[in-house]
Amino acid sequence: MSLSNVQKILFDVRKESGSYILLICFLTLFLQGCKITRSPKVTTGDVTNIESTRATGGGDVTSDGYTTIYVRGVCWGTKKSPTIKDSRTTDGYGEGVFTSSITGLLPNTLYYVRAYATNDVGIGYGNQVTFTTTQVGLAVLTTTSVTGVTQTSAVTGGNVTNDGGSPVTERGVCYSTHTAPSILDSKTSNGTGIGSFTSAITGLTGNTKYYVRAYATNPVGTGYGQEVTFTTSAVLPTITTADPAATSTSTAAGGGTISNDGGSPVTARGVCWSTSANPTINNNKTSDGTGIGSFTSNITGLSPSTTYHVRAYATNSVGTAYGTDKSFTTDPVSVTDRDGNTYAVVRIGTQLWTGENLKTTTLNDGTSIAYVTGNTAWSNLTTPGYCWYNNNEIPNKTTYGALYNWYTVSSGKLCPSGWHVSTDDEWLTMENYLGGASPAGGKLKETGVSHWLSPNTGATNESGFTALPGGWRLGTGTFESITTYGYWWTSTESTPNAYNRKIQYNDDKSFRATSPENFGMSVRCIKN
Numbered sequence: 001m002s003l004s005n006v007q008k009i010l011f012d013v014r015k016e017s018g019s020y021i022l023l024i025c026f027l028t029l030f031l032q033g034c035k036i037t038r039s040p041k042v043t044t045g046d047v048t049n050i051e052s053t054r055a056t057g058g059g060d061v062t063s064d065g066y067t068t069i070y071v072r073g074v075c076w077g078t079k080k081s082p083t084i085k086d087s088r089t090t091d092g093y094g095e096g097v098f099t100s101s102i103t104g105l106l107p108n109t110l111y112y113v114r115a116y117a118t119n120d121v122g123i124g125y126g127n128q129v130t131f132t133t134t135q136v137g138l139a140v141l142t143t144t145s146v147t148g149v150t151q152t153s154a155v156t157g158g159n160v161t162n163d164g165g166s167p168v169t170e171r172g173v174c175y176s177t178h179t180a181p182s183i184l185d186s187k188t189s190n191g192t193g194i195g196s197f198t199s200a201i202t203g204l205t206g207n208t209k210y211y212v213r214a215y216a217t218n219p220v221g222t223g224y225g226q227e228v229t230f231t232t233s234a235v236l237p238t239i240t241t242a243d244p245a246a247t248s249t250s251t252a253a254g255g256g257t258i259s260n261d262g263g264s265p266v267t268a269r270g271v272c273w274s275t276s277a278n279p280t281i282n283n284n285k286t287s288d289g290t291g292i293g294s295f296t297s298n299i300t301g302l303s304p305s306t307t308y309h310v311r312a313y314a315t316n317s318v319g320t321a322y323g324t325d326k327s328f329t330t331d332p333v334s335v336t337d338r339d340g341n342t343y344a345v346v347r348i349g350t351q352l353w354t355g356e357n358l359k360t361t362t363l364n365d366g367t368s369i370a371y372v373t374g375n376t377a378w379s380n381l382t383t384p385g386y387c388w389y390n391n392n393e394i395p396n397k398t399t400y401g402a403l404y405n406w407y408t409v410s411s412g413k414l415c416p417s418g419w420h421v422s423t424d425d426e427w428l429t430m431e432n433y434l435g436g437a438s439p440a441g442g443k444l445k446e447t448g449v450s451h452w453l454s455p456n457t458g459a460t461n462e463s464g465f466t467a468l469p470g471g472w473r474l475g476t477g478t479f480e481s482i483t484t485y486g487y488w489w490t491s492t493e494s495t496p497n498a499y500n501r502k503i504q505y506n507d508d509k510s511f512r513a514t515s516p517e518n519f520g521m522s523v524r525c526i527k528n
Contacts, residue, residue, distance in 0.1 A: 044126035052165025059115025138223035139216035151206035158214025206235030207263030234263030241323030256312025357401025375477025384408035400470030403520035424492035442508030458508025473520030
């Protein structure tokens with residue numbers, strides 16, 4: 001009942017009764033059954049969860065003014081005492097506490113807020129509170145643990161928990177083999193906005209450690225989650241084949257180096273070989289331990305003068321890896337010159353030598369070598385020539401071989417094809433392998449005194465070279481020193497002379513000297 005209606009009733013009562021007693025009774029009854037309506041009473045709550053473009057507010061309608069609350073919420077603006085004509089929310093009706101989501105704000109801006117409530121009488125406003133929005137920031141997110149790891153792929157992702165006050169326009173994960181990967185490295189792209197997402201990483205390298213961070217980009221920039229790591233699954237080992245080398249007519253030395261086990265322990269390693277290219281462990285093989293590092297292999301059971309292919313191998317849980325294919329040829333048992341003379345082959349260290357003095361009378365291109373017996377003719381000769389000691393072919397050819405001038409050596413065609421007269425350095429290599437010039441001479445000499453004059457000092461022939469004292473022919477044509485000295489040309493010139501070696505009956509030394517090129521000396525060949 002409105003106040004105007006109450007006033008009319010009171011006038012009518014007074015007019016008709018003229019009694020104030022009746023008036024008092026009426027008022028008493030009226031006031032006990034009627035209430036006067038008013039505008040609502042509201043308090044404004046504190047603003048929380050403040051970000052760059054949004055915040056959380058609210059209020060409490062403590063009194064509805066004795067009539068229905070039709071709408072309530074908060075209103076706000078950049079000026080004091082905002083009203084519902086400014087920006088506002090609508091958050092239900094009735095009395096009680098309510099919460100309001102304040103959106104569409106500007107970053108780094110001061111706002112004024114009042115709660116409001118509306119009933120039949122009017123609008124009630126709460127107390128004014130203020131807040132300032134934050135500046136727009138980077139998105140906040142976490143990186144998901146990595147699962148499903150293979151040699152080349154993995155699964156991860158992230159969760160954007162806060163967009164920093166501005167929409168996330170791209171998100172995903174970035175990854176690299178170095179720490180702190182960024183979107184400048186490899187990355188995935190997995191949608192927009194906040195929330196969780198899953199990323200599939202592909203194209204990885206096996207047995208490799210990777211670093212991963214989730215990322216989310218908004219207009220301010222790119223935010224990153226925490227860094228996580230994972231290592232892709234094992235791969236085949238990394239192995240190289242060492243250069244193989246024959247050590248005899250039936251053996252060779254090989255090996256390899258395993259620089260990386262591929263992420264799984266190497267359980268077998270060695271070399272495999274065959275007369276065909278790219279042998280595998282299904283062919284002949286050695287077994288040379290486990291683990292990474294270098295190893296040496298002894299290859300046995302081979303055939304003479306045969307080319308073999310070799311590959312180092314290493315096996316882990318993934319399979320067997322092989323090094324590159326390399327080849328070698330086993331030592332020949334003998335070698336034959338153009339005349340058909342056959343010579344035993346002797347290995348001294350890494351060198352292959354003929355085991356006898358050369359006795360050919362023909363160059364390897366078929367050209368005959370001049371046989372010169374006369375002293376004057378020999379002395380004047382400046383082209384290839386040979387002779388037998390004292391011009392006696394029998395028995396000197398068979399035992400000591402021929403004596404050649406250095407012009408024959410310098411032709412480069414004296415030895416069988418694939419062989420050559422040793423250089424001075426090659427002879428020095430042999431001497432060093434045998435322990436130096438002394439005792440190399442003794443290790444090269446045939447033992448006993450069947451051909452060497454006694455005492456044949458230091459002779460052991462442990463090299464197998466079987467050096468014999470074939471003497472020499474001087475530039476005058478004179479022969480001398482058979483049974484006491486042996487002389488061997490090298491192919492190294494020292495103008496107008498050439499280097500040679502002398503071994504003698506009463507010393508264990510190999511003597512180095514130079515002599516005129518028209519001298520006649522023995523020759524040994526070495527394999528190319």
